[in-house]
Amino acid sequence: MKKVLLFISALVMSLNVLAIELDGVKISQTLNLENQTLQLNGAGIRTKFFMDLYVGSLYTKNKTSDASNVINSKTPVAIQLDITSKLITSEKLTDAVNEGFDKSTGGNIAPLKDRLTAFIEVFKEKIVKGDDFVMFVTPGKGVDVYKNGKKLTTIEGDDFSKALLGVWLGDQPADTDLKAKMLGS
Secondary structure: OHHHHHHHHHHHHHHHHOOEEEOOEEEOOEEEEOOEEEEEEEEEEEEEOOEEEEEEEEEEOOOOOOHHHHHOOOOOEEEEEEEOOOOOOHHHHHHHHHHHHHHHOOOOOHHHHHHHHHHHHHHOOOOOOOOEEEEEEEOOOEEEEEEOOEEEEEEEOHHHHHHHHHHHHOOOOOOHHHHHHHOOO
């Protein structure tokens, strides 16, 4: 009987770490970065004009369906983008980020301009299907940005972090369906 219980226990624990799959992308149940372990809050597919562009995943310390809780979190959170389309280019992603920040800040980009320019540099290198970007937000520090597991830069400031999270989770998100999926709906 003990062996059966141990087997069932091991099976249940292994199911918790198995990845889910969306649009061919395996999404881990946890994200380990900067000596932090975050859990998958939710994930969805960013579509535009009926085409899948990327898989967006939100990682948090504690699951929540409240976007404001994530944007104003006092604990680290992360957004991962897995590129699933050959249509995503550096120019298109740069335009999308600029548009997203404009909406997220209500058009008040001026206080973030220099940091936004530095952030956009991350997307200057060629982007190909299969690339992944992680934006790891640490309150009181800023955003560490990774491409394909390599840390590229840190953008300082909670104001920048909140605007960045607002691109996907704000009142005018890049994709309302993706926002709902990231928030576990």
